[in-house]
C-alpha cells in the first residue's frame with residue numbers, strides 16, 4: 001500500500017512558497033492500477049514524483065508498506081527507489097546505448113555484476129515487451145511505441161513492486177497508445193505490481209485503471225472507482241474529462257432537453273446488466289413509451305457498461321423506473 005498522510009507540497013519561487021499540492025491524504029492499494037488525471041499544472045507530476053521522492057513533500061508523510069520513506073536515510077532511500085520503476089512521456093533512454101544496454105543499466109546501477117544474470121534478465125524483459133528482434137538497435141532506430149517498450153523493460157529490470165507512469169502514452173498515436181496500455185495491463189495482471197499513472201486523458205483511465213483521483217489546481221476534487229467516477233462524475237472538471245472522452249452524440253450534450261417531450265432519464269448498465277433486455281421488458285410491462293436520445297456501450301477496463309439517455313412518457317414512468325432500479329440499472333433524471 002502507498003499512503004499519503006496529510007501531504008502538501010509548495011515550490012519556492014523568488015523567495016516565496018507557491019503551493020502545488022494542497023494538503024491531501026490518499027491510499028493506493030497493492031496491485032491496483034491507480035490513475036491521476038488533471039489538466040496541465042494541476043500537480044500530477046509533483047504528486048507522482050513524491051512517491052519516489054524525486055520531489056520531497058513540504059509536509060506530511062508518505063508510506064510504502066510500513067516504511068515512512070520521508071524519514072529514510074540516503075542508503076535506505078536508494079534501496080527503496082530500486083523497488084519503484086518509472087516510465088516517462090519522452091522515454092528518457094540513453095541514446096548512445098543499445099536497447100539491451102538501456103535495459104541492463106539499472107541492474108548495473110544496483111550493483112549487479114554477473115554478466116550471465118544480466119543477460120538472462122534482459123532476455124526475459126525483451127520477450128515480455130516484445131522487442132527480441134530489436135535488442136541491438138539504438139533508440140533512434142525505434143518507433144515511439146518501441147521506445148516506450150524499452151522504457152517499460154528498463155523500469156522492470158530491478159523487479160519493482162511499484163511502476164510509476166508519467167504521461168507514458170501522451171507522445172504516442174492512438175493505436176500505439178492502445179498497445180502500450182494493453183502491455184501495462186498485462187504487466188499489472190501477471191506481475192501483480194502496483195501501477196500509478198498520470199494522464200490528461202480520461203480514455204487512458206477508462207482502459208486500464210481500477211481507481212482514479214481527479215486533480216484540479218493542486219486539489220483532489222474527486223476520487224473513487226473508475227466505473228463510479230466515469231459513469232457519475234460529480235465535479236465540473238471530472239465531467240469535462242468524461243465528456244472529452246466521448247463522441248458528442250454519445251454524451252447526449254447536443255440534445256435540447258427542454259424541447260423533447262417526456263422525462264429525460266439517463267440509465268447506466270454495468271456488467272451483466274449491459275447484455276440483458278431489461279429495458280424492453282420493463283417498458284412493455286408498464287406501458288411506458290421511450291425515445292432514445294443518446295447512447296453507448298463500451299468497457300471500463302474489463303467491465304462492460306452501457307449508458308442510454310431516454311425521453312420516457314406514460315402514466316407509469318415511476319413504476320418503470322423502480323423496476324429498472326430493482327434490476328440493478330442506475331437511473332438518473334436529467335430533466336422533466
Ligand SMILES: Nc1ncnc2c1ncn2[C@@H]1O[C@H](COP(=O)(O)OP(=O)(O)OP(=O)(O)O)[C@@H](O)[C@H]1O
Pocket residue numbers: 011012013019020038039040041042043044045046047200
Ligand atoms: N520545480 C518547480 N519549481 C517551481 N514550480 C514548479 C516546479 N515544478 C512544478 N511547479 C509548479 O507546480 C504546479 C504543478 O506542476 P506539475 O508539473 O506537478 O503539474 P502537472 O499537472 O504535472 O502539469 P503538466 O501536465 O503540464 O506536466 C505548476 O503550477 C508548476 O508551475
